Amino acid sequence: xxxxxxxxxxxxxxxxxxxxxxxxxxxxxxxxxxxxxxxxxxxxxxxxxxxxxxxxxxxxxxxxxxxxxxxxxxxxxxxxxxxxxxxxxxxxxxxxxxxxxxxxxxxxxxxxxxxxxxxxxxxxxxxxxxxxxxxxxxxxxxxxxxxxxxxxxxxxxxxxxxxxxxxxxxxxxxxxxxxxxxxxxxxxxxxxxxxxxxxxxxxxxxxxxxxxxxxxxxxxxxxxxxxxxxxxxxxxxxxxxxxxxxxxxxxxxxxxxxxxxxxxxxxxxxxxxxxxxxxxxxxxxxxxxxxxxxxxxxxxxxxxxxxxxxxxxxxxxxxxxxxxxxxxxxxxxxxxxxxxxxxxxxxxxxxxxxxxxxxxxxxxxxxxxxxxxxxxxxxxxxxxxxxxxxxxxxxxxxxxxxxxxxxxxxxxxxxxxxxxxxxxxxxxxxxxxxxxxxxxxxxxxxxxxxxxxxxxxxxxxxxxxxx
Ligand code: GAP
Numbered sequence: 001x002x003x004x005x006x007x008x009x010x011x012x013x014x015x016x017x018x019x020x021x022x023x024x025x026x027x028x029x030x031x032x033x034x035x036x037x038x039x040x041x042x043x044x045x046x047x048x049x050x051x052x053x054x055x056x057x058x059x060x061x062x063x064x065x066x067x068x069x070x071x072x073x074x075x076x077x078x079x080x081x082x083x084x085x086x087x088x089x090x091x092x093x094x095x096x097x098x099x100x101x102x103x104x105x106x107x108x109x110x111x112x113x114x115x116x117x118x119x120x121x122x123x124x125x126x127x128x129x130x131x132x133x134x135x136x137x138x139x140x141x142x143x144x145x146x147x148x149x150x151x152x153x154x155x156x157x158x159x160x161x162x163x164x165x166x167x168x169x170x171x172x173x174x175x176x177x178x179x180x181x182x183x184x185x186x187x188x189x190x191x192x193x194x195x196x197x198x199x200x201x202x203x204x205x206x207x208x209x210x211x212x213x214x215x216x217x218x219x220x221x222x223x224x225x226x227x228x229x230x231x232x233x234x235x236x237x238x239x240x241x242x243x244x245x246x247x248x249x250x251x252x253x254x255x256x257x258x259x260x261x262x263x264x265x266x267x268x269x270x271x272x273x274x275x276x277x278x279x280x281x282x283x284x285x286x287x288x289x290x291x292x293x294x295x296x297x298x299x300x301x302x303x304x305x306x307x308x309x310x311x312x313x314x315x316x317x318x319x320x321x322x323x324x325x326x327x328x329x330x331x332x333x334x335x336x337x338x339x340x341x342x343x344x345x346x347x348x349x350x351x352x353x354x355x356x357x358x359x360x361x362x363x364x365x366x367x368x369x370x371x372x373x374x375x376x377x378x379x380x381x382x383x384x385x386x387x388x389x390x391x392x393x394x395x396x397x398x399x400x401x402x403x404x405x406x407x408x409x410x411x412x413x414x415x416x417x418x419x420x421x422x423x424x425x426x427x428x429x430x431x432x433x434x435x436x437x438x439x440x441x442x443x444x445x446x447x448x449x450x451x452x453x454x455x456x457x458x459x460x461x462x463x464x465x466x467x
Contacts, residue, residue: 018341020279024207026358027337030417032056032368033208045201045211052417053333055368055398057215060332061194063246063365064217068192075190075219076183080171082164082196083152089163091302092170092295094147097266100202102144107136113202114141146199148212164198169324171195172220173295177307187309187320188231190221194329206280208334215329222320224311225293231323232290236272239286239325243274247332248363248466249339253277254285267294276335285335286327293319336366340418346443360418361441364461369400369419371457374410376426378403386425389435393423393454415440420464421457441467 027033032053036046049057069077089095101114110133112120120132131138148164151157165171172191179191194217201210208214223231236256243249259271270290275282296319300307308319340360349355364370371393375386383403390401400419402410407424414422424436428447435453438445439460448456 018279018338020207022343023334023337023341026341026416027053027207032337032417033333045205046213047208047211047330049333052368056336056362056366057329057333059366059368060247060336061215061217061329064242064327064329065192065194067242067246068190068217068219072190074185074188075192075221076179076185078172078175078179078191078193079195080168080175080193082198083150083162084165084170084174086162087302088170088174088299089147091298092173093266093298094163094166095145098147098166099143099145101141102202103141104139105131105134105136106139107131108134110134111202112138116203144200144202146201148198148200165196166199167197167326168193168195168216168218169220169326170295172218173299176222176296176299177305180309186312188221188223188227190219192217192219194218206278208330209278209283211330214331217327217329217332219325220291221323221325222309223323225318225321228290228292228321228323232270232288235323235325236288239288239327240274243285243335246363247336247366248361248464249276249335250466253339255282257282257284265289267291276339278335278338285331286325289324289326291322291324293321295322296320336362357412357415359415359440361466362418362420363466364420364464367418367420368398369414369417370397370461371421371423372400372402372410372414372419374401374407374422374424375403376407376424380427381430382425382427385429389423389425389450389453393457397454397457411438411443421460423453 030052031050034048034050035042036048037043065077069075103112103114103117108131110131112132117132121129124132126132129138130136147166149161150164151160152162153160172193175191179185195215196213197216198213201212203210221231221235240254240256243254244251253276255275257273257275259268259273264271268289269292272288273284274286274288276285296307300319308317310317337360340362342359342361343356344359345354346357347355373386373390373393375382386403387401390399393399400414402413411422418440420440422438424438426436429435429450433450434447435450436445437448437453437456
């Protein structure tokens with residue numbers, strides 16, 4: 001077996017962070033995220049996930065599921081329907097309370113959220129309270145419900161009105177009794193769910209940050225009243241740690257923000273956001289809410305069913321309190337991309353200019369492609385050898401095969417989509433069955449035997465530390 005040796009290593013310098021424009025253009029050009037129905041001019045605030053984008057999104061979802069459901073023996077999963085009985089949303093308080101204050105410009109007809117106006121006025125140095133777009137007069141604020149409505153069945157009347165769920169959580173609350181009766185869970189326990197949610201947002205901007213159709217990863221943790229504060233602190237710490245340790249997000253770009261009285265949602269007693277420092281400022285990534293017994297109690301009242309829990313230890317009956325962790329899946333995709341994006345000077349090109357590489361330092365667990373297999377040249381049987389290796393690796397690793405163009409350019413293409421490992425097959429491979437393994441972050445290259453390559457890559461993934 002050939003001995004492992006370092007054959008090339010480059011240092012990294014001259015850092016440039018991500019801007020929204022760069023991320024949007026990278027996402028489009030590399031098949032991560034496209035504007036939705038683009039051939040018809042697109043539909044505002046809706047986006048489609050391309051071949052690499054869907055891999056990234058699925059990987060984040062899988063990492064979350066593994067963390068919440070697999071690593072906790074007291075958390076179970078659920079997949080509830082998007083369309084629910086309309087009484088659900090009366091009980092939950094969304095029909096009455098889930099609205100934003102809306103203001104229209106009488107001249108250009110642009111709509112604004114009243115609570116976002118001050119920021120826009122400050123941005124544009126406007127002191128007379130006029131429209132930030134055209135200077136026109138604004139209407140008084142009115143409440144605008146964020147739920148999308150549709151009709152079920154062939155007759156369109158008030159009896160057929162239903163809503164697209166604005167949060168996945170209610171699917172969990174209405175199934176609380178089903179889960180307790182059928183799955184031997186004991187308090188404290190959680191129910192986790194990932195799925196689509198819809199909100200008719202007044203202002204949608206910043207790419208996939210705030211959209212009308214998005215995905216959430218939510219977990220409702222049911223506890224005995226009186227133990228809720230302790231559980232709240234526990235989940236705050238666990239959720240923050242997940243972003244750092246499992247998604248590889250830089251800790252100094254994350255912080256907690258406690259909701260003041262005005263910010264609290266109608267169901268929340270206490271709420272903390274995990275915020276990320278986006279290029280447009282600190283904004284929410286995940287909400288952690290203490291919802292008390294609000295939801296279960298209301299569903300009990302509105303459905304006429306008894307929704308409570310019989311404690312087998314002391315035989316007492318109570319309505320559990322709920323700690324909710326509510327993360328945005330699509331928003332996590334944005335954060336993962338922003339946080340990983342880097343432009344690095346790695347030398348001087350042949351025209352004497354800075355040679356800059358764009359790289360996504362994604363945690364390998366969530367990288368869309370784990371390993372690219374690249375024959376140095378197509379001829380002399382190297383392509384066939386590389387294809388054979390790629391076929392073997394793809395059994396349990398997400399792979400990509402690329403034989404087109406100079407090897408350096410192929411490495412750069414893989415860096416741009418965050419592929420952590422490249423394997424190059426060359427003439428020596430034919431002789432001694434060794435390959436070059438290249439590491440994305442350090443650009444270090446080592447020569448190792450082809451045998452055991454998959455194990456080596458899996459080991460590298462397990463021990464990955466972001467530089
Ligand atoms: N069940 C509680 C709940 O829905 P939220 O704070 O309104 O709480 C939770 O939403 C998370 O869902 C947010 O932290 C964000 O990541 C994501 N989210 C909410 N609205 C969104 C939107 N319009 N577009 C994308 N993600 C959104």
